[in-house]
Amino acid sequence: MGSMATGGSGTATVPRRQRYMDRKSLVPLLLFLPPTLVLFTLFVVLPMVDAATFSFFDWNGYGPITDFVGLKNYDDVITHRNFGTAVRNSLIVVAVSLLVQLPLAMWCAIALAERSVNINILRTLFFLPFMLAEVAAGLIWKFVYDGNYGLLPVVGDAIGVKMPFVLGDKLWVIPAIMLVITWKYFGFHMMIYIAGLQSIPSEVIEAARLDGVRRWQIVRHIKIPMIRSAIVISVFFAITGALQLFDLIIPLSNGGPSHSSHTIVTFLYQFGILRMKLGFGGAVSVLLFVACVIVALAYRRILFKVEQN
Amino acid sequence: MPVQAQTVVRHLHNVHPQELELLNQAVAEFEAANPGIKVELPFLENEAFKAKLTTLLQSADAPDVFHSWGGGVFYEQAAAGVLRPVEDVVTAAAKEATGTAGVSAFTAPDGHLYGLARDVGEVVLWYNKSLFEQAGVDPASMQTWEGFLAGVQAFKAAGITPLAVGAKDKWPAHFWWSKLVVRLAGKDGFEAAARGDGDGFAGEDFVKAGEYFLQLAALEPWQEGFLTASYGDASGYFGDGKAAMHLMGDWDYGVMKDNSASKQGIPDDQLGILPFPTIEGGKGDPTDTLGGLSGYLFSKNASDAAVKWVEYFNSAEVQSRFANAGFYIPIAKGAADNMTNPFKVQVAQNIGNAHWHALFFDQALGPNVGGVVNDISAELAANAMSAEEAAELIKEAVDDSCRS
Numbered sequence: 001m002g003s004m005a006t007g008g009s010g011t012a013t014v015p016r017r018q019r020y021m022d023r024k025s026l027v028p029l030l031l032f033l034p035p036t037l038v039l040f041t042l043f044v045v046l047p048m049v050d051a052a053t054f055s056f057f058d059w060n061g062y063g064p065i066t067d068f069v070g071l072k073n074y075d076d077v078i079t080h081r082n083f084g085t086a087v088r089n090s091l092i093v094v095a096v097s098l099l100v101q102l103p104l105a106m107w108c109a110i111a112l113a114e115r116s117v118n119i120n121i122l123r124t125l126f127f128l129p130f131m132l133a134e135v136a137a138g139l140i141w142k143f144v145y146d147g148n149y150g151l152l153p154v155v156g157d158a159i160g161v162k163m164p165f166v167l168g169d170k171l172w173v174i175p176a177i178m179l180v181i182t183w184k185y186f187g188f189h190m191m192i193y194i195a196g197l198q199s200i201p202s203e204v205i206e207a208a209r210l211d212g213v214r215r216w217q218i219v220r221h222i223k224i225p226m227i228r229s230a231i232v233i234s235v236f237f238a239i240t241g242a243l244q245l246f247d248l249i250i251p252l253s254n255g256g257p258s259h260s261s262h263t264i265v266t267f268l269y270q271f272g273i274l275r276m277k278l279g280f281g282g283a284v285s286v287l288l289f290v291a292c293v294i295v296a297l298a299y300r301r302i303l304f305k306v307e308q309n
Numbered sequence: 310m311p312v313q314a315q316t317v318v319r320h321l322h323n324v325h326p327q328e329l330e331l332l333n334q335a336v337a338e339f340e341a342a343n344p345g346i347k348v349e350l351p352f353l354e355n356e357a358f359k360a361k362l363t364t365l366l367q368s369a370d371a372p373d374v375f376h377s378w379g380g381g382v383f384y385e386q387a388a389a390g391v392l393r394p395v396e397d398v399v400t401a402a403a404k405e406a407t408g409t410a411g412v413s414a415f416t417a418p419d420g421h422l423y424g425l426a427r428d429v430g431e432v433v434l435w436y437n438k439s440l441f442e443q444a445g446v447d448p449a450s451m452q453t454w455e456g457f458l459a460g461v462q463a464f465k466a467a468g469i470t471p472l473a474v475g476a477k478d479k480w481p482a483h484f485w486w487s488k489l490v491v492r493l494a495g496k497d498g499f500e501a502a503a504r505g506d507g508d509g510f511a512g513e514d515f516v517k518a519g520e521y522f523l524q525l526a527a528l529e530p531w532q533e534g535f536l537t538a539s540y541g542d543a544s545g546y547f548g549d550g551k552a553a554m555h556l557m558g559d560w561d562y563g564v565m566k567d568n569s570a571s572k573q574g575i576p577d578d579q580l581g582i583l584p585f586p587t588i589e590g591g592k593g594d595p596t597d598t599l600g601g602l603s604g605y606l607f608s609k610n611a612s613d614a615a616v617k618w619v620e621y622f623n624s625a626e627v628q629s630r631f632a633n634a635g636f637y638i639p640i641a642k643g644a645a646d647n648m649t650n651p652f653k654v655q656v657a658q659n660i661g662n663a664h665w666h667a668l669f670f671d672q673a674l675g676p677n678v679g680g681v682v683n684d685i686s687a688e689l690a691a692n693a694m695s696a697e698e699a700a701e702l703i704k705e706a707v708d709d710s711c712r713s
Contacts, residue, residue: 061363062389079536112520147534148542165534256477257536258693259684274360276385276676 048289054282061276073283082259083284086267093242093263096178097185102231102238105186109193110219123194127187134184138251141180143168157224167253173261179253185241186250189234193278196227232303239295243288266289316614318348319574320605321365321372322626323358325567328636335627340619346614366391366608374619377424378603379414380668386606387417393607394421395616403620406641407604410666414602424606425619427628428637429650429666430558431600431656432484434583435565437575439486441551444469448583454521457586461530464553473528475543476690479683480671484556485525486686487599487670488585489518496665503674503707510703514592519689519696521588526692536691541568550573554583558600559656582655592613594664601669602640674707681706 055074058067077083108126112119129137144151147165156163166172200223208218246265249255255262255270262270264284272281324332336348351372353361365371366386386392404412411426412682423585441448444467450456456561464471475481490499494514511638532538547555548569555561566574587595605619618638621627628639635650638657645657660666669681681703
């Protein structure tokens with residue numbers, strides 16, 4: 001992403017433009033661009049414009065949209081008694097993703113980057129949770145946590161501890177969900193890192209070893225800097241994914257108990273969609289969209305600065 | 310042979326497989342008698358049904374006929390023009406069969422009839438006789454609120470869970486708040502509050518309902534982990550004989566069996582229905598009941614054939630099969646006469662004798678206010694909110710809805 005903006009020098013753009021104009025690239029361009037553009041407009045841009053429009057109206061989902069209320073919905077969202085909790089939870093998810101999930105993924109990636117049969121099996125095992133559908137994963141963990149018939153009380157009995165009903169406990173529900181999120185997504189980031197690590201030429205590592213560089217130093221000063229672009233991507237996915245977290249929460253806790261485990265998106269669904277206050281929901285989605293755009297722009301800016309240094 | 314033009318009636322249902330068998334049978338009979346009409350039965354699970362209906366009704370895929378619990382949700386649908394007025398299509402006999410209560414339940418504030426009532430239901434306090442014996446609690450002592458609280462404490466002392474509740478789904482908890490409101494505020498008080506008159510739901514009787522609820526919650530009467538329990542979980546817990554009582558609709562008779570580990574549930578001779586405790590000074594009538602009066606609505610594009618189908622389906626002959634199988638209590642005159650299930654018979658009598666049959670509050674008040682009622686009920690059950698705050702939140706939601 002960064003290279004497109006920064007790499008094009010004056011002399012390089014002319015031949016590049018010529019390349020786009022020639023017939024061989026024009027055909028695929030005309031063939032592949034319109035469907036994507038149409039789909040993107042229909043299913044991304046238009047709904048976004050719709051939601052933004054709803055946010056200025058009071059609308060229950062039925063009939064024409066006529067009741068203009070200005071910024072009232074935004075005011076309602078910001079002063080809603082559960083909105084603060086939802087924002088806090090989404091930020092916790094971001095923090096846990098960055099501080100726990102990514103380091104764990106990196107650690108596993110470094111340990112599992114070599115090619116061998118055993119390592120392949122481990123890698124697949126760690127990647128499996130990511131391939132599971134979110135709802136299925138949520139249901140599996142709901143069972144694990146179930147205080148009556150689940151796995152957790154069995155484990156608790158074995159070690160002689162009375163386990164709480166974690167998903168019904170305001171204190172435990174967030175850590176319990178964080179565990180599932182980490183379990184579910186660290187394998188994905190691990191794969192990104194492994195792909196990066198495998199592209200590092202083995203001569204570089206070998207040369208370092210011959211020079212007597214220690215293992216940790218190799219990781220710190222050679223491997224991690226060389227997969228910088230993979231990390232950039234994975235951090236970006238982690239943040240935007242965390243802000244949009246929805247489908248794991250619904251089967252696990254449904255935002256409960258007492259609306260203490262909502263993320264911004266489950267908050268939107270509960271109070272905007274299910275309560276049929278679509279204007280309110282639209283306002284939440286606009287706020288979330290703005291937050292995501294700010295994150296994306298700030299992120300690019302920070303990266304740009306780092307690159308310049 | 311010439312191809313016969315067929316009218317297709319799409320009847321969206323949300324019923325369990327056993328009930329579907331009877332539904333299919335009715336469809337087969339109706340199609341045989343009406344060769345020009347084909348009835349399709351698309352299915353949506355209950356919670357998905359509620360969530361999806363708004364969008365569905367405004368799409369090209371709108372069903373012609375769908376289940377409705379009446380009340381505020383139905384009024385919004387009617388006001389939005391997604392329903393078809395059928396007062397001129399429905400035969401006088403079909404109207405007559407559902408009675409005045411049935412007709413008025415499916416008449417919107419605009420005066421049009423949009424559907425046909427099918428069944429009535431009541432929320433009752435189911436109890437397990439053998440657990441009462443075990444704890445030495447006399448069911449008759451539970452008729453007043455004080456006696457009820459004493460009984461709950463006796464169960465706690467005996468190491469038996471007094472009450473099962475599926476508070477994760479919230480609506481099971483809202484039955485407690487609703488029953489307390491029915492007792493304390495009565496019909497007039499509730500209707501005034503729903504209109505937003507005076508202090509509305511922040512009024513004295515509603516704060517009191519919260520306080521009584523908190524008295525109960527303070528005794529920690531629920532099963533462990535009740536906040537993570539869905540309705541089905543709680544129903545199974547009661548069906549397994551692990552809780553002494555369960556405040557739930559009469560339909561729980563079958564659901565409790567299905568969700569129990571043995572699939573048998575509590576045997577009929579061990580199962581009983583208690584009247585909800587009366588409260589001294591309450592403005593409600595002792596005969597007041599809380600429950601449903603549900604039926605079918607016709608969407609905007611429904612044909613006359615759709616009405617014809619529902620009339621057939623709603624006939625005493627077809628409905629008596631559902632009654633005899635114990636699925637629900639049909640409203641059609643004569644359909645419930647041969648019911649043998651003693652619990653259903655009792656519920657039918659309760660509703661028949663009621664001064665006020667209050668509709669489920671979360672449906673009657675519409676999705677927004679109803680959602681808040683469900684929320685505060687789960688909070689009160691968890692002893693996590695004051696009675697004043699609960700009442701205030703409902704009032705706010707009503708004011709919000711009244712303004713728009």
